Amino acid sequence: MNAVPTxxxxxxxxxxxxxxxxxxxxxxxxxxxxxxxxxxxxLKAALLAAVLDFRPRRDARVVVLGAELExxxxxxxxxxxxxxxxxxxxxxxxSHLNAxxxxxxxxxxxxxxxxxxxxxxxxxxxxPFAGDARALLARLPEEMTPFEKLxxxxxxxxxxxxxxxxxxxxxxxxxxxxxxxxxxxxxxYLAHCPQGTFVRLEDGHDAAD
Amino acid sequence: xxxxxxxxxxxxxxxxxxxxxxxxxKLPPVAEEFARQIYFxxxxxxxxxxVRGALVGTLIIAYVIEVLDADAALAVRILLWVVLREIGxxxxxxxxxxxxxxxxxxxxxxxKISGELASLRHLRIDPQDYLVVPRVLGxxxxxxxxxxxxxxxAVGGGMLLSALVIHVSFFEMAGxxxxxxxxxxxxxxxxxxxxxxxxIGVIAxxxxxxxxxxxxxxxxxxxxxxxxxxTLAVMLLNVVFAYLVYGSALFxxxxxxx
Numbered sequence: 001m002n003a004v005p006t007x008x009x010x011x012x013x014x015x016x017x018x019x020x021x022x023x024x025x026x027x028x029x030x031x032x033x034x035x036x037x038x039x040x041x042x043l044k045a046a047l048l049a050a051v052l053d054f055r056p057r058r059d060a061r062v063v064v065l066g067a068e069l070e071x072x073x074x075x076x077x078x079x080x081x082x083x084x085x086x087x088x089x090x091x092x093x094x095s096h097l098n099a100x101x102x103x104x105x106x107x108x109x110x111x112x113x114x115x116x117x118x119x120x121x122x123x124x125x126x127x128p129f130a131g132d133a134r135a136l137l138a139r140l141p142e143e144m145t146p147f148e149k150l151x152x153x154x155x156x157x158x159x160x161x162x163x164x165x166x167x168x169x170x171x172x173x174x175x176x177x178x179x180x181x182x183x184x185x186x187x188x189y190l191a192h193c194p195q196g197t198f199v200r201l202e203d204g205h206d207a208a209d
Numbered sequence: 210x211x212x213x214x215x216x217x218x219x220x221x222x223x224x225x226x227x228x229x230x231x232x233x234x235k236l237p238p239v240a241e242e243f244a245r246q247i248y249f250x251x252x253x254x255x256x257x258x259x260v261r262g263a264l265v266g267t268l269i270i271a272y273v274i275e276v277l278d279a280d281a282a283l284a285v286r287i288l289l290w291v292v293l294r295e296i297g298x299x300x301x302x303x304x305x306x307x308x309x310x311x312x313x314x315x316x317x318x319x320x321k322i323s324g325e326l327a328s329l330r331h332l333r334i335d336p337q338d339y340l341v342v343p344r345v346l347g348x349x350x351x352x353x354x355x356x357x358x359x360x361x362x363a364v365g366g367g368m369l370l371s372a373l374v375i376h377v378s379f380f381e382m383a384g385x386x387x388x389x390x391x392x393x394x395x396x397x398x399x400x401x402x403x404x405x406x407x408x409i410g411v412i413a414x415x416x417x418x419x420x421x422x423x424x425x426x427x428x429x430x431x432x433x434x435x436x437x438x439x440t441l442a443v444m445l446l447n448v449v450f451a452y453l454v455y456g457s458a459l460f461x462x463x464x465x466x467x
Contacts, residue, residue: 052330052331053330081333082333086331088324088328088331090324092324092325092328092331092332093325093328094320094325094328094329095319095320095323095325096316101238101241105238105332105334106332106333106334108236108237108238109236109237109238109239109332109334109339110333112236112237115237156332
């Protein structure tokens with residue numbers, strides 16, 4: 001990572017040499033869709049804690065969107081964090097909100113003025129993947145399939161137009177056709193945000209496994 | 210002992226957070242949560258309140274008339290002292306603990322265990338802002354409204370029954386009641402109810418956000434802790450209020466001679 005200009009890195013995670021369980025390094029250039037293979041649960045937890053919660057290991061070097069997190073003050077970190085979205089395997093939906101409320105939640109919370117005219121955008125995001133977007137939007141997470149939850153989570157992050165998307169590995173419960181559709185989320189994101197970077201963290205095995 | 214101190218400190222921190230961040234209610238999603246909480250705690254509980262309130266008013270009047278052989282004036286005074294100032298807020302609080310205290314602690318514990326609180330944080334939404342502030346304020350407001358409702362039903366029902374049993378004019382009793390009752394009684398009861406509701410909300414949220422474990426078994430434990438601790442808190446607050454009103458601190462502002 002030292003040889004590459006930091007500005008060209010969308011996501012970098014370099015643990016210390018004495019971190020045996022976290023020996024894998026992650027280095028993702030800015031732009032395009034990338035898959036980081038065999039990410040252990042421990043490494044993923046450390047990476048997400050560092051990037052999403054600003055809790056990097058003291059001995060790890062973390063670069064997000066060209067900026068070293070350690071070197072940033074709180075305001076700059078928050079500005080970087082606002083450009084990062086996370087798509088968990090289960091969609092990360094809130095159980096007491098229906099799909100529409102889940103999708104609109106971050107926008108309504110952080111930028112309520114941008115809510116006007118958001119419904120057509122949501123329909124446009126869902127329609128390539130969902131047969132009946134209107135019916136999907138009215139459903140609670142408990143009434144949705146794993147793919148529909150993932151789709152709602154995808155639509156939610158797309159509304160925020162983040163510069164970096166971290167996505168968990170696709171759930172194994174997806175049918176082959178759904179898996180193909182879910183794999184197309186990266187292309188849909190890049191069509192929407194051409195300058196963005198989509199990173200899928202493929203599941204690996206823990207050292208203890 | 211350390212655990213009790215930690216729980217008390219955590220609840221106080223949560224209460225301070227609610228006070229400091231109550232402005233988040235202006236955010237549309239938080240306002241929706243607030244409205245939902247008021248509907249659940251206040252509006253959907255009214256049917257049960259009608260029955261309980263009327264029963265309590267009737268029981269008090271029947272007891273006063275049959276056991277104490279009281280006349281209309283004493284029955285009205287008992288209604289004023291017991292129902293308006295003490296029983297009304299307590300009944301509403303107990304009902305809110307039963308319904309909303311358990312519901313909130315269970316819901317939040319489940320959200321914590323299933324990773325939904327982490328999902329909120331990943332969306333840059335503070336769970337305390339989005340979940341705790343509207344629930345605490347909603348429960349406080351709904352509890353105050355329920356208290357007024359209980360008082361109205363219990364006092365009205367009680368006076369109606371008294372009029373039927375001891376053959377005193379309902380309007381005479383009502384006139385006597387309004388002569389004795391002071392607006393301060395209502396302010397006192399509503400103020401107490403707001404505090405009871407806030408305490409119930411804070412305690413339910415605290416135990417919901419801090420379940421004793423990450424398995425599903427932690428959910429009922431969180432609910433039990435929320436119910437027992439909020440009942441205890443309401444009782445303690447009631448003692449403090451009773452001391453302030455009937456004790457030496459504010460003696461004379463509300464006196465038994467009213």
